[in-house]
Amino acid sequence: MARKDTADTVDPRLRRPIPAAFGMDEVFWAAWLYYEQGQKQDQIADQLGISRASVFNLLQKARDEGVVNISIDPSRIARAELSQRLCESFGIAECFILTEQKDAGALHRQIGHLGARVLESRLNGQDTIGVAWGRTVLALSQYLNTVNQPNVTIAQITGSSAATFDFSPVLCTSNIAGRLSARCVNLHAPGVVSSARVKDILMEEPAIREHFALLKQCRKTVFGVTQLEGETLLVTGGFMSQAEVEAYRDLGAVGFASGYFFAEDGRIISSEFDDRHITMPLEDLRAVPERICVGGGPGKAVAVRAMLRAGIASVLVTDEATARSVVDSV
Known part of the structure; x- marks a missing residue:
């Protein structure tokens, strides 16, 4: 038959x-x-x-081939005792701590890798996510899994600088949008202009006003943190001159994150540079529900601690040595 x-x-x-x-x-x-x-x-x-x-x-x-996507639940890391101590000490929502690594030279990439998993675990299909710049943020963008989130918007939160192209706001923003198949909205303005008057004129441009109106809708932001002692990315990346950084240090600043300088006690430090710097307003930044800082490594503990005191981050992704140094100095 x-x-x-x-x-x-x-x-x-x-x-x-x-x-x-x-x-x-x-x-x-x-x-x-x-x-x-x-x-x-x-x-x-x-x-x-x-x-x-x-x-x-x-x-x-x-x-x-993407038939299988393996992910590790980062919430297990967040429940560690050190994470809890740090959250309680600084009033942040969560802290994800990378275990001690042998290859310290690639620490920013390892923190970025963990940051990618943290961001993925929190994605909402209607999110607007503001993105800053830096080596660790770029690493995060490179470690994101490729997914389809067409209703998510990835928006640049600070102006651009050709000198920082290797890890620029444009590159970090477009990389994250590309990995998520999301809408990418770049800020078409320089990060720093020649005078306060030029900034005022640019901020009145309809396209710029619309961009900053969009940033008010952010549910998440992603950014790094930079120390001011020794070699700093602000100078080596061409974003600022050494003299401009020294002016902030003279005023008591110890770190920089998401467009703002801060003192060890968490006070925001301002100078004439802020009048020329095009970035998301501080009040709008602090109003974002989830503000994810990815950063750590040798020499950054003071900056991370001050950044947390400044209320710039609500979620921290860092390494174990930095986390211990931050909480032990409270």
Whole structure:
């Protein structure tokens, strides 16, 4: 008797129907049996009629092709005792702490990697997310998984500088938007202009006014933190001159984050530079419900502690050594 054709076929190696939509997609079935049904690789090899090494290769291919996305719940890290101490000391909502790393030279990338997982875990399909600039923010953008969030808006919160192109606001913003398949809105204005009058004129431009109106809708912001002692990204990145940084230090500033300088006690420090700096207004920044700072490393503990006292961040992603130094000095 002739076999009756059906929408699904049965592979004798699998001993189960194979949906026609998947055909003989061994990558999919290896991933399904391993991750969804909890089978061991030897069992999968037997069912698919292939070697255990081939199963391993199929599972790796499933990750590479995006059939499987593996994520670690960062909330487990947030519940650590050190995180709780830091949150209680500074009144922030959450702190995610990277465990001690051997490769300290790449610490900003490791913090950015953890920051990417934190941001992913908090994404809302209608979010407007403000993005600043820096090496750690750029690393975060590079470690984000590729997902489809077309209703999310990624907006640049500070003006641009050609000198900081390697980790510029434009690059950080566009990278995050690209990873999320989200709407990207760049701020088409320089980060620093020649005079307060030029800034006033630019801020009256309709396109600039609309951009800053959009920033008021932000539900999240993502930014780094920079120390002012020693080599600082503000100078090496070409954003400011050493003299301009020294002027802030003379006024008592110890750090910079999301467009603002602050003293060790959390006071915001201003100079004539602020009159020329185009960035999200401080009152709008502090009104954002989730303000995620990614930053840490040698020499940054003082800046991180002062930034938290200034109320600029509500969520901190940092490394263990920095976190301990911050809480031990309270």
